[in-house]
Amino acid sequence: MLYDQVLKAAEGRDAERVKRAAGDLEDKFGKTAYGPMSALVAAKVLYDAGDLAGAKTQLQWAIDHGDGEHAHIARVRLAGVLLDEKAYDQGLALLKDEPPAPFVALYADRKGDLLAAQDKRADARAAYRKALDKLGADDQSMRQIIQFKLDALGAA
Numbered sequence: 001m002l003y004d005q006v007l008k009a010a011e012g013r014d015a016e017r018v019k020r021a022a023g024d025l026e027d028k029f030g031k032t033a034y035g036p037m038s039a040l041v042a043a044k045v046l047y048d049a050g051d052l053a054g055a056k057t058q059l060q061w062a063i064d065h066g067d068g069e070h071a072h073i074a075r076v077r078l079a080g081v082l083l084d085e086k087a088y089d090q091g092l093a094l095l096k097d098e099p100p101a102p103f104v105a106l107y108a109d110r111k112g113d114l115l116a117a118q119d120k121r122a123d124a125r126a127a128y129r130k131a132l133d134k135l136g137a138d139d140q141s142m143r144q145i146i147q148f149k150l151d152a153l154g155a156a
Helices: 002-011 015-029 034-048 052-065 068-084 088-094 101-117 121-134 140-152
Strands: none
Touching (some): 015 052, 052 068, 068 101, 088 101, 121 140
16 A cells, blocks of 8 residues: 555655655565566656655665665666766766676666766776677667767777
C-alpha cells in the first residue's frame, strides 16, 4: 500500500507527498525491494521539482540500502545529478569500481559525460567507446545517443 502511495504521489508530481510516503516505506520496509524502488521513484520526482538535495538523499539511500541492481541504477543517476551540479570528481568517484556486466555500458556512458564536462576529451572518448563495446545489439537508441556524444567530441 505504501508503494502504491509513492506511485500515486509521483503521478501527481506531489514532491512533498512523495517524500513522506517514500520515507515511511523506507523506514518500515526498507529491507524489501520496495524500499530502493520507492527511493528511485522519489528521487525522480524530487529532481524534476528542483529539489536536488532531496533527490540526492533518496539516491544515496538506494545506494546504501538497495540490492545490486537498484544500487547500481541509483549510483548512475546520482552521478548524473552531480554532473548537473558540476561536482565531476564526486560523480567519477561514485563510478570508480567496475560494475557487474549489465551495468558496464551505463557506467561508462556516465563516466564519459563527466569526463567530457571536464574537457578530458581523450578519456571521455575512451569511456564512450567502452560503453558502445559493452552495449547489447538490441540497445540501438542508446547506441545512437552514445555515438552522437562520441562524434561531438571530434576526432582524437
